[in-house]
Amino acid sequence: MSARSVQLGGVMRGLSMALALGVAAPAVAGARELEPRVLPKKGVAASQRRDVQVSRVVIKFHEGTHVRLRGSSLSVDVAERSEQERSKLSALRLDDARLSSDLEIVHKAVSRESRAGRLARLFTADERTLTANKATAELRGGREMADLNLYMEVPLAEGTTASDMAKLVAELDALPSVETAYAEPLAEPAAVSLPQLVTSVLGAVDLAPTTPQFQGEQGYLQAAPLGVDALYAWTVAGGNGSGVKIVDVEGAWRTTHEDLPTFFHTGGTQFADIGWRNHGTAVVGEMVGVQNGYGVTGIAHGAQIGHEAIGAQSVASAITNAANAVGAGGVVLIELHRLGPANSTPCTCNTPQCDYIAMEYWQAEYDAISLASINGVTVVEAAGNGSSNLDDAAYGGVFNRNTRDSGAILVGASSSAGRVPMCWTNYGSRVDVHAWGEVVTSTGYGDRFNPGDENQYYTSVFSGTSSASPIVTASVASIQGALKANGRYPLSPLAIRDLLVSTGTAQAADAKQIGPRPDLRRALGKLNLRPALAPVSLQSAHND
Template sequence: MLKSTLSLRPLRGAVMAVSLLALAPVAGAAPKLAPRALSPKPTGRELPAQTYVERLVVKFHEGSRVRLRGDALRALASERGAAERESLAGLRLDDARVDADVAEVAALLERAPRIGALSRLFQGEETALDANKASGEALSGQQLADLNLYFEVPLLPGTSAEGVAELVAALNRVASVETAYAQPPAEPAMVNFGMEAGLRTLLAAADVPPVTPQYQSAQGYLNAAPGGVNALYAWTVNGGQGTGTRFVDVEGGWRTTHEDFPAFFRVGGTQFNDLGWRNHGTAVLGEIIGASNAYGVTGIANAATPGVEAIGAQSAASAITNAAGALGAGGVILVELHSQGPADGTACTCNTSQCNYIAMEYWQGEYDAIRNATANGVVVVEAAGNGSANLDAAAYGGRFNPATRDSGAIIVGASTATTRVPMCWTNFGARVNVHGWGESVVTTGYGDRFAGNSSEDQYYTSTFSGTSSASPIIVGTALSAQGVAIANGRRLTSVQMRGLLRNNGTAQAADARQIGPLPDLQKALPKVISGNY
């Protein structure tokens, strides 16, 4: 995600460096579900001191049954089930201790430099979140987080990580708290902020005819391997245009009325009223569902049905969960965001304004949202981020270790358009599964290639970039494969899709930075048809 000048708040967020532990089963009990991976509580000082943070997040331990009733936190002891009581017993927490801890957390949060009231981090109905947890556990055989145990407090603009570090530490000393952290805002994973003011001046002065040219021949990522993903081949296969599939893009804004877009099945959340966000989202969508017609661009999965979920008035974690609920099993979510993480010691020699920006699942709320979605059969594709970061570094405390903390998502790095060499700024590591083009992507939005009558509905670009441009390519291939699977009477899970795309692609150029292969649909789709994936 690399382009555009967004009028964004400075993004630097307090996060925690963590390594993973498994939740120990209750003594003498044979757990029915594989345990969740847990992270050590953060200290509050993982990030640079002046990192801007926008919310405090608190999650109580599983089994505590803490809920927001009115404006107050309440531990609903009488509503705890047997498994919840067992979880608390394993943590040596009784009703009195949980009640006292809830009161202590409430008092601590009153000290926060806040601009709003305490609220639930996940905005979905409590009963729906409970049902999704139960169904995901039944399908996956693994314990999932109770998303109703997450709460947030919005912080005053300009609040720094240092400014709330002691408060975060105090919250994490409370026994009934599983984790507490300060979180930075999420940004599009794109490069080259700062272009748009000049672009608007250029467009205002241009006299461009309204007839839109056809740009499919310039979309090199559609082409055969090794340069592209072989979308042209996929379109000859039954279902290969993404027929019968749906996806939701999670970010901040879109031009949903663009001339090259179909109807949307969902437009959720509150969008930012910002041209940069809209152009970014519009560019993402064009790669996936640009209409197959005589003008504009052609998306990889141009028969798929799009949806969007905006983060303007909710956390990315909440948006992911809402998107998953709208899609159901077999649907695809694209997380087109990244955020400031801890410094990993890797020198940033380019794109320095996003140094150490990392994938969203580093934060526990986003991780749990993604894990609950993939457990319920939703495919999740997530930008690795543009922070030049080695996600295997000790600074991240094992949060990107696939052996111990696997959300099930497909994490996407970025390469050059022609050589498959990792882009200078792409994040990399064992958790990065596949890659797409990180530069020179022709798609909708921005207007630098074509602006029609200077309406956003006719904007096209030749320069979309970042893990933001790479990730929609992977979503397109996933929707193509899912369309073929549906045509053959099956649906792929996120883990199955990840394996299919990772094992059937064109290898990245030799480089110490792992970003995985570029998927090749001509290799992958026969495996889908045969069921051998």
């Protein structure tokens, strides 16, 4: 077979996949240039709060430099550089001598910092995997994507603040070969007013009482406008999410909980903390709680569930690993938020989380999400609980779709019954949809049921964009599962985002835009996916 035949064969396979996923057709090599990537602004770190605790300094080198970490040293693989890349570097007035000088400065600057650890790759995935992901995304999307291998990190000692790193970050960010450098704040679960933890002896023998049936308390399963109408979705073949993979990105989970299925993927290192563990357990219960006649029933209880923990890796790395685990047609949920820059939006409630915002504000997370989205993975992201207007000028337009769009579904939070934005939810034009941000019944915590064993903890007060985002994630899995069961291709991330918005139940009239609440009956109907089963009631669904 000729080289041209091989090339055209690859293009046609890419075209078939693009059509299946509803993404842009790939560009034939040489036919047109890729749409340029939007570069982050220099000096963004200057707007960061000085007292915020930071866990690492992130460094991203310019595309085309081919900077790589070999052992403990940064080096450049010149042989990998294309003519287009050489041209771009020339436009930036970057030659190999300048690049070599910059790398030496990076090493010296980091070595002078007493709070800094050794340079490391920010993303833990294999270099070849990241390179392949980039190539596939550019073929599908027709636009330049970030080379995640160009991201490095400098781990920092516990208790380090942005002020401590200001000089180092400024020095690194000023280097011509560095695209961006910033100190990364600690990530936290996007939950509000967590229930008081109940003391228990972990690892104790199960007391084996009969667990009550809580499905009747899961109002978010009900028909619109109260819920997303999961009960209807279950009457459609595949509407329980069967055949779809979901991976949750956060800190910890009780994977042995009686009402959770076996996890197909268990990536990363978990935090040994019951607060993180209860949070992850509650999130997963909303999505895949087993339909077994007791406890709760997840919206997408037929889906496969996995986790990617952030205990020993960056959030951006965890997102990429999660996306690789679910593959095209799968769903990644980001259950985290961080303290962002000060802004002009008043914060009158949930004050401990004022100004916490969505993860894609930070460039590494944005690039990881963008790559996953273009490659057919739907990313659902908590908007955060910071009472902030994401259209505020403080964010430099990064939440403006006309400036950049990661492709993720950003989720706000509303009151359970009224669809009124919660006083603490983030909002704005970038927030796509909303779901219950209060009184969510799920697994974990033990405030609703606690016989003394963490494997039987249940809650009825889970809240935050953390409780809203799993509802949306499971709704995505429900739709993709129904498509798959009916012999159809999954929707692209942008297509399913548009579907949820166009078929959802409008939020209550309010100046805070949080988008509609998903309505699975209308969404499935728009796709001409009809019931294959008799309708079920809220009380009887668990017995079917």
